[in-house]
Amino acid sequence: MSRLIAKESLGELVADQLRRSIWKREIEFGERLIESELSEKFDVSRNTIRDALKILEYEEMVVSKPRKGTYVSQFSKADWQEIIELRSLVESFAFVKALPSLGEKQFQDLERILQDMKEKTEKQIWSDLFDLDMKFHQYVINLSGNSRVIKLYDSIQVQIRTFLLYLDKYYSSHEAFYEEQKELFDALLTKDPVVVDEKIRTHIEYVEGQFLG
Amino acid sequence: MSRLIAKESLGELVADQLRRSIWKREIEFGERLIESELSEKFDVSRNTIRDALKILEYEEMVVSKPRKGTYVSQFSKADWQEIIELRSLVESFAFVKALPSLGEKQFQDLERILQDMKEKTEKQIWSDLFDLDMKFHQYVINLSGNSRVIKLYDSIQVQIRTFLLYLDKYYSSHEAFYEEQKELFDALLTKDPVVVDEKIRTHIEYVEGQFLG
DNA sequence: CTTAAGAAAAGTGTCGACAATCGACCTTAT
């Protein structure tokens, strides 16, 4: 990944921290982020903070109104629908496009991730389970080979991660979550574009849609 | 300067200027952009220039390597294929999604744009023709109602505009360009999702694909 | 000549300070 080649800039580092803080709920949704405060807290210049906020803004994790300030995004149901719609579109496209690149090795890698998920399912550790889920999807997307789609998905995924954090309150069964993923894996095994496309859409709808009554 | 109207930040303003400069070929593809030079040229601080460059980077109009500098993007054929692929995906989705919102008024608006295109076609003014083409597509996309898709398309469109500027060297017939657009309009009139989806994909392929032998 | 090492120049990353703007509070006249 490009991030490993070029050591992250200070701004990206701060953005990572902030993102995690949001995920951990140390920062509330809708909360206002004040540059000078953050500047002091992270012990970097306000300028660097602004860089970080711009990254988060690109990911739609924060919204900033000129001369008003920047606030942590509050996702409405309409927002989630938009995100899911976009994710579904991009992901089904990328998955189908990745099919030709799925060989022995790739399936083994994916199976390993699935295996890890099974463990985490037994241990009931939601956050790890989500991370693995994202890893699984990202792995396939990367095989699609369209760098712009990959980059786009990266930013969608940040939002998805935020969404899944909400989900754990509503989504009761770890096992069902795992089973769903397994079915997706099986769909990939068929290497049939129509099957995969169909499965992706129902998968996303199943995993995420049920929250949006 | 007395830009009292300026809702846009100084950075965005500079980004606009730079974008145009690239389109006008006042700045070459692949050229290195030096912050301090631009800072002097536009008479703003280097910090503001950095903001502008970040915007352009988001649009993929420039590429910047940490501590190395930022360069105007040089699009390879592979890049164009990626862009066209992504455009095709996003646009066919958005067009179909916009169908229910297409009423009397909307068709009239579109017809007017088409009319303008006809004029420009006769006058053989490529750049205006392209602008109208983009306006047409954007109009429909906006009706799709998914703000994330709209935002995504905005950034794709900047690249498309750059592409079309290349195209005019290879694309000889103004009339054919107009006729294609007219067919797209007719497809919309049917309000049939399958027809529209199909037409969008062939339209984009036709207009842009032929350049990529 | 070619190449390597090191000095100088150029350019980017980061910082603290000042200016412009916004929002809350207070005053005052109806």
Added chain:
DNA sequence: ATAAGGTCGATTGTCGACACTTTTCTTAAG
């Protein structure tokens, strides 16, 4: 009591300066 208008503190927008990295130039040895 309330609404228009003014004042002040808080916060963002913009700037110039310095630190550090990369590139270029110089020069001397092989």
